[in-house]
Amino acid sequence: MSIGNQQEHFTKEQILDILRHIGFPNPDVLPEPTLETLRELQYRCVTTLPFETLSLRTTATRGVDISLEGIYNRVVRQKRGGWCLSLNRLGFELLHAIGFNVQMTLARVCKPKNYGDPIVYGGLTHRISIVRFADGSKYSFDIGFGNSPFYPILLKDGATIEFFGHQRRMVKVKHNQSRPDVLGNPPEEFWQLEEYIGQDRWTPDYAFTEQEYYEADCEVGNFHTNYSPSSHFYSAFWCVLSKPDGALYLLIGNEFKIRNSEGTQSAIVFTTEQERLDVLKQYFDIELTEEELKYHDQKIEKVEA
Numbered sequence: 001m002s003i004g005n006q007q008e009h010f011t012k013e014q015i016l017d018i019l020r021h022i023g024f025p026n027p028d029v030l031p032e033p034t035l036e037t038l039r040e041l042q043y044r045c046v047t048t049l050p051f052e053t054l055s056l057r058t059t060a061t062r063g064v065d066i067s068l069e070g071i072y073n074r075v076v077r078q079k080r081g082g083w084c085l086s087l088n089r090l091g092f093e094l095l096h097a098i099g100f101n102v103q104m105t106l107a108r109v110c111k112p113k114n115y116g117d118p119i120v121y122g123g124l125t126h127r128i129s130i131v132r133f134a135d136g137s138k139y140s141f142d143i144g145f146g147n148s149p150f151y152p153i154l155l156k157d158g159a160t161i162e163f164f165g166h167q168r169r170m171v172k173v174k175h176n177q178s179r180p181d182v183l184g185n186p187p188e189e190f191w192q193l194e195e196y197i198g199q200d201r202w203t204p205d206y207a208f209t210e211q212e213y214y215e216a217d218c219e220v221g222n223f224h225t226n227y228s229p230s231s232h233f234y235s236a237f238w239c240v241l242s243k244p245d246g247a248l249y250l251l252i253g254n255e256f257k258i259r260n261s262e263g264t265q266s267a268i269v270f271t272t273e274q275e276r277l278d279v280l281k282q283y284f285d286i287e288l289t290e291e292e293l294k295y296h297d298q299k300i301e302k303v304e305a
Contacts, residue, residue: 050081084144107208164246165261167196
């Protein structure tokens with residue numbers, strides 16, 4: 001790893017290794033920092049790197065390593081994935097090395113379980129990047145939400161993108177728990193990412209400001225997400241991957257689904273651990289090692305018919 005400006009970064013060769021791993025065109029040279037490059041990077045990462053929590057289930061540490069060395073080992077050497085605090089650090093490093101004007105920020109996940117449920121803004125546990133161009137335009141870059149958009153989204157109220165029938169939009173909202181009367185400050189405003197779920201309905205995914213955060217803030221959020229019983233992922237077995245044709249593979253617990261913009265196309269409920277391992281291999285190209293199987297703490301016991 002190289003050190004510059006008191007901050008650790010991937011080496012150039014590691015960056016090129018990552019570009020090769022995600023199948024980026026002409027990966028032996030760094031591309032120009034253009035909007036086209038930004039779009040290609042997000043598309044390649046989202047359709048190559050799975051959002052997965054296997055580190056929580058199949059390692060001695062029961063946690064996701066978000067150090068640069070840990071991320072590089074996990075993604076390039078072990079050919080696994082990660083979650084937002086690891087995948088979006090990898091994304092930030094790609095953008096930084098290529099020469100984008102990039103900033104890291106943290107977001108509050110607010111996706112309700114059911115449409116119409118009250119919107120509750122969680123803690124600062126989701127990491128994204130903001131890229132600024134010379135013309136003043138700004139884009140969100142996110143490769144670690146599980147069903148991340150295939151392309152960056154302009155930070156403009158109402159900006160919408162569509163990919164393979166899926167739609168996402170960016171809107172400006174005010175925090176519904178802000179108390180400007182307490183300190184005399186204006187209500188906190190967010191950029192909020194929303195996804196279209198049909199019938200003229202949009203549901204929020206997460207919300208963020210343009211405040212800059214630091215790796216130390218990510219370490220705090222990562223520790224909570226790994227080890228707090230209140231974390232959504234504390235006992236989760238997830239592996240999620242978007243495919244180049246717009247399909248979404250979701251292995252969550254003992255169920256596997258394939259979805260597209262029209263909804264669930266197929267589903268499997270596992271009755272044995274071997275069935276789940278077979279799906280990991282067939283659909284995600286992940287084959288657990290003997291070491292991982294030794295630490296696996298949520299093996300499915302055979303369910304009798």
